[in-house]
Amino acid sequence: MRRRSTVLTTAAALAGALALAGCGSGSDAGSSKAELSVSAPYMPQPVSADMAAGFLTITNKGGAQDELTSVTSDVAGQVTMHSTMGGAMQEKSSFAIPAHGQLVFKSGGNHLMFEKLKRKPDQGQKVTLKLTFARSGPLTVEMPVKSATYNPSTGH
Structure with missing residues (x-):
């Protein structure tokens, strides 16, 4: 026994x-790494021949923070990232994307500036951009060009 x-x-x-x-x-x-995806990208049709803005949302469903470190595009000589606080625009070298959170680029807030345009994108076209992150692999995004007065909350 x-x-x-x-x-x-x-x-x-x-x-x-x-x-x-x-x-x-x-x-x-x-769950211990970032899981990034992009939604709602758009560029209002530029009113000038050399500069445009871009907006999108980056969602992180993973358990680790990441950082957007640069953006490039076939349509611009340079893409810079900006934040707007209290009406003042400030260029940023990176943006944090929190774990289980979002980084939002929208009119009046964080935004992308497409500078030294190689061509002026027209409404209905798409602009390709590459998002580079500190830890995750790059993401390629097709950003549709909308009317200059487009408002994503109304769809017009």
Whole structure:
């Protein structure tokens, strides 16, 4: 009887150790990194021949913060990132994207500036841009050109 008890105790201890081993970081890896996606991109049709603005939302469904570090586009010599606070526009070198959060670029707030346009995009066309992040791989986005007065909340 004593031998059977020892075998059961050993078996229970082994099962417990295996269960704990399954709780390691390997089974959770997906939630410990950023999971980025882009929605609602648009560019109002530029009113000048050399500059345009762009807006979009970057969503992070992952468990780690990331950072947008640069944006490039085939239509512009340079794309800069800006924040607007209290009516003052300030160029930024990066923007944090919180874990389980969003980075929103919208009219009157954070926005992209497409400078030194190589061509003036027209309504109905699409502009390609590449978003580069500190930790995640780059994302390529097709940004539709809307009317100069487009308002995403009304669709006009």
